[in-house]
Amino acid sequence: TNIPSVAQSQLAYFPVGTIGYNGGITGVQGDLVVKHFNSLVSENNMKWGSLQAQPGVFTYANADAEVAFAKAKGLKLRGHTLAWHEQMPAWVFQDANGQALTPSPASKALVLQREVEHITQVLNHFAPHVASFYAWDVVNEVIDPAQADCMRRSPWYLLTGTDFIDTAFRTARALLPAQVKLYYNDYSTTDVPKLACLHKLVAGMKARGVPIDGIGHQMHISLAYPTPASVNNMVRSLATAFPGISQQVTEMDIKVSDNGPFYASYEDIPPAVHAQLGYAWRNYFNTFRQLGGLIDSVTIWGQADNHTWLTTGSRAEAPVLFDQSLKAKPAYWGIVDPSKLP
């Protein structure tokens, strides 16, 4: 239909991206992506478990299709993600007999070697297309604010300490040109203890000379949390602490609630709630624009409510911009033209 493009409406501020997934880049869904977004990230197809489920066996077909689509349609790409604790095949943390590795200098060396091999393979594979990439989430979600040292007790951490973080960034930096910026990407970064940990993590990386260019704020949020003011404060505090660091919103969606009650089906979500979501999108995008370049890219974790990780069998959410039949919702108008909000 004849409505303005989301990305065009924000062209003076930042690119607006969305996810690619199997079935999401063809037909009317693909048309929606092309019309409304100018940046693309693989929802799952560039994760370790998708690319190297078996040792040394790389499967690139799904990721390649997304890269080819982006290039053909003129969308820029964010890479996602090289080192994470989820969607990891078990073999990475096992010995040759399938037994879980236990901490030792030898197991540490083995895991770091596997990490270097994976990142090297993957980045060499995408090297011919690297001019289309502007960002890569190198390391994802390593913070656990409940730990005194802020570090999540993942197999990565238990076997290598923080070396897997430094190794991932150093390996990526050696293989990617400078225009592809390298990100640490995490959720709930506005939480006070988590933000303190984020400051500590980045300061430590900087002190060790680790080549990090930016911080990705996922922004999987809800109507209740966080306030736009806390987003503003978070971004400014990081910009002050780390002059020149890039900050991007990398995975935004807005749930109705964090803790329920949840709607059992999509049709149960009342118009008033869709309107509330619309005002929330307006308020966050106002904040992003008012940050005057401190946020340099915004990616929305979906296009339409027909495909979102948040909707499960017993819980319906309406977290993105278009409805289940790809029609623009108040969420869309909150970004593109708030005067049209109900």
Ligand code: G3I
């Ligand atoms: O592809 C397999 C399929 O072969 C298998 O039969 C099926 C059975 O479980 O699983 C399918 O994989 C699922 C995959 O999505 C693709 O649909 C995984 O189980 C499922 O866990 C996975 O969920 C993804 C999740 O990350 C975990 O990796 C979501 O789609 C994806 O939206 C979500 O995205 C993450 C970001 O990468 C990082 N930040 C948080 C964000 C939300 O969790």
